[in-house]
Amino acid sequence: MARPLFDEETRQALLEVLNSGRLAQGLRVLEFEERFAEWAEVPFAIAVSNGTAALLLALMALEIGPEDEVITTPFTFAATANVILFLGARPVFADIQPSTLNLDPGEVERRITSRTRAIILVHLYGNPCEMEAFTELAERHGLALIEDAAHAPGALYRGQPVGSFGIGCFSFYATKNITTGEGGMITTQDPRLARRLRMLRDHGQSAKYVHEILGLNFRMTELQAALGIGQLQHIEAWNARRRAIAAFYTQHLRGVNPVETTPNSTSVYHLYTVRLAPGLRDAVRERLREVGVETGIHYPTPVYRQPLYQRLGYNESLPVAEAAAREVLSLPIHPALQDGEIRYVVEAMNAAIEDLGGK
Template identity: 40%
Template structure:
């Protein structure tokens, strides 16, 4: 992640050190650049880290969602239920497969997929549920698993925000039939672009490995080891491979993940304490049953307090060098979905109301104590100033 000004604190930023650079340089000097030994090594390392049997590396988190839905056999006309509060990639992958996204609302406090809103949306064409671990907070997987099993549909975890999180002592990455991670620079570890799917099902893993390699049953390294040139395309796939360069970086970054998670949680704790007595904002709630991974720290502006305006607060904070952002515009409100599937306002009222109030606050492991203090002071000053001025104007 980069920013246009050195004085702006971005909402997220990667952290690279000399060990990361050395790991990439080692691959640059080797015989392999892509689909080499580092791919399998990264897959095994991440699978072991989360406790999964299988892990499949892909070129992005989006490719990972796509491959996961392909492995589950999602096809034309199949319905897949997903929350309205997510990034478009989650549901775009459904459309890539010819499926129909069905949007479910979220819970008011955490903005996670609401299990109580799912049953009414299930039809004979429903094939899967996608849970999104929004901001890094794991969903209620016991409730979601119960629904999935009763209706004989697959459970997918879009855990792109939640690497390192836990639900009732169980690691994210083992909680659903397929579990998706992203290694974008804003995420917990960085490979430039990249993604991974973890699963306990070897058949799913094999399908995804073919899918990422044009549908071909063997990759170049496997053929080189077997001393053969011959290959067969058995499915229609994509070029979704992750390179050895990127996997070497991922392996190096994974070693530092525990300390980075501790730092993310410490920053979140500081924010919780700093905003506790600020009535103009409300942080999202955290269940005592989870260990939050804190990819994002999202606050909700209490708009009823003097008609506090999100647009003005956003601009004022950006003017002060605080790189706040908004995650996300509910997917069903985007023009593509409104035109293609007839979605629109009122479909997910909780998600829509939250969107109008939300701001994402800077949080990344490399933040200094001075930057944390600066963010807290700026938010406190801006929301109180706008609360007073707008209340006086009314």
């Protein structure tokens, strides 16, 4: 499902960090932030220890806490909602669009109350949300817009990079489109917010040993930054390769419904996900495993159904998210895949569906 690529220059850069004797946040982190900000078309980028920290700090910078509600999608990795809970605020789940499985702006609007402070949307699988609708909604109701872009570095909505509409939160976890092992980045247009975020990631310090606000340690290391700078050189080519693989799958797979992409947008296909009838999905997955094709289910359980959320009294059942959890199957897609491997996946998938579909 994922195989990270590192070039010789990046390997050398890691050795340079080791030889320099400076491992904790320093000039390389600053360079990574500057390069990322330029590439993502935002004035400010703040590097942090992981994508979860990026989301948490975004909420902390907005001073979200008890009494507040934040509307988000249940069809995501739990991190998106857990950060809300962690600050004592209430995650409010809205259903997703049947076509893209991204958060549905109409469903979000119906859940806005006097307590709602922010929306956290997720550009699921690398495909941008309906940003025109969300930007308008956030402005009209005075809400902060947080973009969980963990899957979507480089994705465009009407030509504009995701993460530049609201507060962008990126992850560089080992399986992501670019990786630093663990790592994250926050993007913003707002200089005051950027300053706050820099303090929050470093124990609230405005200067050495001056603790202005309550923060903790969410810093990135120089080793991570060296990896990130190297990865950023390749991201456009790698995302293009992901799109080419996706186009090949869409053209050659038979009997499946790929999850759709948003009109006027460019997906970076962190995942290539199809929908199959529930029983068939699991049988196809098993058959693929037998012939050596790894697949994934993103995600098997809407977040509100997780044991933690059930204990907290969440008892909703959002129909589109429920159906998606039973039907989705993600196929291998990453730039290290060889043409032969891609053809093998298609053949294995078509054979499995032909074989199992009629039964």
